Amino acid sequence: MISSEHMTINIGPQHPSTHGGLHVEAVLDGEKIIDTIVHVGYVHRGMEKIAESKTYAQFIPYSSRFDYLASNLPNLGYVQAVEKLMGIKVPERAEYIRVILAELSRIASHQLFIGSLCIDLGATTAMMYCFRDRERIMDMFEMTSGQRLITAYMRIGGVAEDLPEEFYPAVRSFLKDLPAMLKEYDGLIFGNEILQARLKGVGKLSAEDAIAYGVSGSNLRASGVNYDIRKIEPYGIYDRFDFEVPLGQNGDCWDRLMVRVEEIVQSARIIEQALEAMPEGEIKAKVPRVLKAEKGAEVYHRIESSKGELGYYIVSDGTDKPYRMHVRAPSFINLAVLPIISKGGLLQDIIANIATLDPVLGESDR
């Protein structure tokens, strides 16, 4: 074997495939990866500190900006954490609306995942097909909240407004077309041999490593660990729905992709059931104008975000603002395994690995 001098290159923070401001320092031997060091923090906006100077309600729009690709999910996590802290009961209808929007967000996020993975692998056309379909979900968000990306639709004690009339046909037709969309992706993307060759067996993450590093969400399930917060610790009304948790076997990039594809199908199932069972009634609980928690009260609430286990830890000092808020950001923790799964691969595998770990830097850096 010919051995050559090692070369350190910086992938990012200005790079087409780093999904925002991610900086990966890669030590290469030719194209082979010897080591990678992940640097985060380029999108740090001091969100946790901002939370300390905002009232509980004022922070809702900020929470949407954590994971801006599935903004209903961090939003939901935050309002549920505050409700748990203050013991607020949410009306039935609002719970169902929340589930529908959260699962739509998950589908949108996973569709974007497929699209951005494709563009990272050089299949620029495939990306457009995913974005075309995601656009329909964005339109639905626009109907509900007036916003497409950063919705801020959840409220403490419910949701901002009832679903508009035109929302129901839109979501029903989307669910009807979803199998056709997935079939199209299957023909254009998943069935492609080049893509399979680039993803299968690449970036293997063992279940032990995944657990040791605290990886969560689809990345963990791709390694074969059955761990979905919606199942093991159902929040909201998730215990009422019948859905499966898709699992991978090898923990490679291909499994991480396939798990997400299957999750789209399961999310669609949840939405169908929620639409079926949704009762009429109030959409917002009666909550006091000034929300205050007891002095010293603290809460940790976690939800299954599209990126993994998203947790909010809130400590109250008795005023209308949290004393301290911490976010367990799944993107940040998932990124920690990038050096392990990239080691020994090629430079091109780093790109596939980053894409399949699906980090959102807004959430990772907060």
Add this chain to the structure above:
Amino acid sequence: METLFLDISQALTGWLQSLGLSYTWADFILLIIQFGCIVGIVILNITILIWLERKISGFFQLRLGPNRLGPFGVFQTIADALKLMTKEDIIPGKTDKWIFRTAPFLFITVAIMLYIVIPMGDGMQIVDLNIGVFYFISLGSLTTIALLMAGWGSNNKWSLLGAMRSVAQMISYEIPLSFSLLGVIMIAGSLKLSDIVAAQSNIWFIVLQPIAFITYFIAATAELNRGPFDMPEAEQELTAGAYTEYTGMRWALFFLAEYTNLVAVSAMASTMFLGGWQGPVLPSWLWIIIKTYIVMFIFMWVKWTFPRIRMDHLMSFSWKFLLPVSLANIVITGVGIYIFKWIGWC
């Protein structure tokens, strides 16, 4: 219409000779004019081609493509070219200046030189070399050096990686490319492109050599650095590979040269496999244009459909699959020719 361009050149020679020049000098001046025409046509053709590729990719990607400047946005490329020409020519401080500066010119020169041997119609060939195919292949491999110069001269790690990839890729794909053309040469019995076209008057070589055509197409895609083999450029991995440090017109020259190569390789494919300029009704020069554009459309189709292949897969695909296939094709062709001669069919 058939002899339109030949008539023009005849008239020009006659006019030059009427000025009192000897035949040799008139021919020499005509040659210079022909070279000028090649450069002009190449650049004009490419402005159309870039627009076409953007429109086609837009069609594939459910977009509109350029649609602001002129009807269907046809003037978009011209506007882009103007923008590139007015841009500052940045040469980064620690580059190897001479190599950095000359690389784009070498690249485009080589690309344009390819056109000299391609028969663009009945009798429309600037030089009918008796080693036409050999000339084409050997010049085509010179582009590697230009890319290596660009990558090395840029003094940028991404560029160097891109250049290394391009060398590895081009050397591996040169061999199946040449071997795929060998089958055609064996049947035609000549390296002269006019002879090869003439040999296809009854049957196109794509019928006799389908495997060679596919091998040629794949290897040519790799030679052109086009998707799914665009490793040296690799936008999403190497930012832009060997071209990372180039700006303005120097970058545009690379861009131009890539399209020039695309046209040349497609014209070569139509000459070698699709009967060249031969075709009914329409004039010969129109036929080769039609065929070339069809081949180019397939190149674009492939590029806008597939993801990029990985470097190690690329190499093993060339050495472990394309090379044996093209070698087997040569053996089968040889045996076939022998049997045909034995039966007395040719």
